[in-house]
Amino acid sequence: MPRDDEPRTAREEGPRAGRRVHxxxxxxxxxxxxxxxxxxxxxxxxxxxxxxxxxxxxxxESAEDATALCPVEAIGLIAGPPVPGIPPPDL
Ligand code: SF4
Incomplete structure (x- = not known):
């Protein structure tokens, strides 16, 4: 169940739809x-x-900010749920 401040549909999420931090x-x-x-x-x-x-x-926006601020570029935004400890192939 989404919280009140979260987008509820892919249209509301826009180009970020389905992406998660990694x-x-x-x-x-x-x-x-x-x-x-x-x-x-x-x-x-x-x-x-x-x-x-x-x-x-x-x-x-906060995830995108964190991605931009990481001093070693360790953060990526990838499609699908987070997969802890496994680097995605497109980073
Ligand atoms: S170095 Fe690690 S803890 Fe620091 S911003 Fe990047 S991912 Fe986050």
Whole structure:
């Protein structure tokens, strides 16, 4: 069930429809910038590196901001649900 502030349809999501954040664990240095910028999309692992939240909503402006702000370009926006720990082929 979407929250009130989440888009409910692909039309409302626009070009972000179906995309989720993904963190490449081999690149993440644990700066925490994405956690502060988009806490609905990221969570910290035991190694202090960021991961996509399993319950992350579709990418929104905060996810795009976090992607742009990551100092090591470890974040990508990919189609489908988050897959923790597995780099997508298109990053
Ligand atoms: S901003 Fe980038 S380097 Fe920093 S915790 Fe997030 S994914 Fe890792």
């Amino acid at each position: 963190v490449d664990p081999a690149l993440c240095i644990g700066s925490g910038i994405c956690l502060a910028t988009a806490p609905r999309h990221f969570q910290a692992g035991e190694d202090h590196r960021s991961r996509a939240r399993p319950d992350a909503p579709a990418a929104d």
